[in-house]
Amino acid sequence: MRELKVSELSVSLKDKGQPLVDKLSFRLGAGESLILLGQSGCGKTMTCRAVMGLLEKSRFRVSGSASLDGGELLGMPEKHRAGIYGKKVAFVPQNPMTALDPSVSIGRQMDETLHLHTKLNRAQRQARIRASLLEAGLEETERVCHSRPNMLSGGMIQRVLIALALSTGAELVIADEPTTALDVVLRNETVDAFVRLRAKGAAVLFVTHDFAAARRLGGEVLVMREGTLVERGDVREVWASPEKEYTKALVRASALSKGARHADR
Numbered sequence: 001m002r003e004l005k006v007s008e009l010s011v012s013l014k015d016k017g018q019p020l021v022d023k024l025s026f027r028l029g030a031g032e033s034l035i036l037l038g039q040s041g042c043g044k045t046m047t048c049r050a051v052m053g054l055l056e057k058s059r060f061r062v063s064g065s066a067s068l069d070g071g072e073l074l075g076m077p078e079k080h081r082a083g084i085y086g087k088k089v090a091f092v093p094q095n096p097m098t099a100l101d102p103s104v105s106i107g108r109q110m111d112e113t114l115h116l117h118t119k120l121n122r123a124q125r126q127a128r129i130r131a132s133l134l135e136a137g138l139e140e141t142e143r144v145c146h147s148r149p150n151m152l153s154g155g156m157i158q159r160v161l162i163a164l165a166l167s168t169g170a171e172l173v174i175a176d177e178p179t180t181a182l183d184v185v186l187r188n189e190t191v192d193a194f195v196r197l198r199a200k201g202a203a204v205l206f207v208t209h210d211f212a213a214a215r216r217l218g219g220e221v222l223v224m225r226e227g228t229l230v231e232r233g234d235v236r237e238v239w240a241s242p243e244k245e246y247t248k249a250l251v252r253a254s255a256l257s258k259g260a261r262h263a264d265r
Contacts, residue, residue: 001030001068001069001088001171001172001202001203002029002030002069003027003028003029003030003068003069004027004028004029004051004066004067004068004172004203004205005026005027005028005065005066005067006024006025006026006027006047006051006064006065006066006067007025007064007065007066007067008023008024008025008063008064008065009021009023009024009025009047009050009051009062009063009064009065009066010022010023010024010062010063010064011043011046011047011050011055011060011061011062011227012060012061013059013060013061014058014059014060014061019227020043020046020060020227021043021046021047021050021227022043022227022228023064023228024043024047024064024222024224024227024228024229026220026222026232028172028203028205029203030171030201030202030203031198031199031201031202031203032198032203032204032219032220033194033198033203033204033205033206033217033218033219033220034203034204034205034206034219034220034221034222035206035207035208035214035217035219035220035221035222035235036048036205036206036207036208036222036224037207037208037209037211037214037221037222037223037224037235037250038209038223038224038225038230038250039209039225039250040209041226042224042225042226042227043224043226043227043228044176044177044207044208044209044224045094045176045177045207046227047207048091048174048176048205048207050062050066050074051066051073051074051174051205052073052085052089052091052174053073053074053076053081062074068084068088068089068172086113086116086117086168087117087168087169087170088170088171088172089170089171089172089173089174090161090164090165090168090170090172090173090174091173091174091175091176092158092161092162092165092173092174092175092176092178093161093176094176094177094178094180096149096154096157096158096160096161096178097149097150097154097157099161100149100157100160100161101149102148102149102150103148104148105145105146105147105148106144106145106146106147106148106149106152106160107126107129107144107145107146110129110132110145110160110163110164110167111125111126111129113164113167113168114128114129114167114168117168118168128167129141129145129163129167130145131167132163132164132166132167133145133159133160133163135163135166135193135196136159136160136162136163136166136193136196137159137189137190137192137193138156138159138160138163144156144160153186154181154182155182155186155189155190158178158179158182158190159189159190159193162190162193162194162197165197165202166196166197166200170197170202171201171202171203172202172203172204172205173194173197173202173203173204173205174205174207175194175204175205175206175207176207177207177208177209178190178194178206178208179191179208179210179213180208180209180210187210187212187213188216191213191216191217192216194206194217195216195217195218204217204219206219209250210254211235211239211250211251211254212254214235214239215235215236215239217235218235218236219234219235220232220233220234220235221233221234221235221238223238223244223246223247223250225246230244230246230247231243231244231246231247239251
């Protein structure tokens with residue numbers, strides 16, 4: 001992947017004029033991370049779903065452009081999209097349980113994904129699955145492979161999905177609030193897995209309301225409020241010296257939350 005380029009992206013409900021995302025533009029290159037940060041309902045998830053073509057056409061109006069290596073994603077026919085998503089583009093949702101079949105073991109689901117998107121034989125697929133699980137921070141590879149999703153914690157399932165992205169060699173990983181339900185230790189381990197993905201050359205589009213997770217990942221941050229861009233810049237610089245009052249409020253809230261966690265220890 002060379003570049004994901006989003007230009008003047010707007011999303012609104014067809015029966016209402018109020019935009020959910022209003023003329024948002026950004027670019028993301030290989031080996032880079034871009035963070036969409038803001039409170040719930042600010043348009044972060046809507047942006048990702050629009051880029052991935054996951055919004056119902058009967059309900060939403062999407063305009064602007066989202067291109068991957070020069071190829072337009074918005075309005076892409078389903079048969080073409082199927083050849084990109086899952087292999088070139090991986091999605092890690094906020095609720096990872098919804099992304100996996102609860103009746104099938106993790107190992108079988110990963111094997112089926114690799115069988116679909118690679119030319120590896122079975123032995124090669126099994127070796128790659130276990131290597132990817134280890135790289136995603138899951139050391140008990142045999143137990144994970146033989147478990148069904150409901151037998152693992154939410155943090156483990158998040159890392160299974162990251163392992164899937166590693167195993168298929170995804171070039172763009174879109175993560176929607178992947179650390180929301182995790183404690184501090186699991187949050188840090190999960191973010192570190194995304195750092196490893198980026199080190200392998202993948203681009204990471206990371207959605208969060210958590211400045212701590214954003215700072216750990218690093219990269220450019222786009223602070224959003226009510227569908228509009230409020231502030232942008234290097235995430236650590238924005239954290240240290242926010243310019244807008246809304247961003248300052250987010251920084252204060254994150255600092256208070258961090259203090260509360262320390263007080264609980």
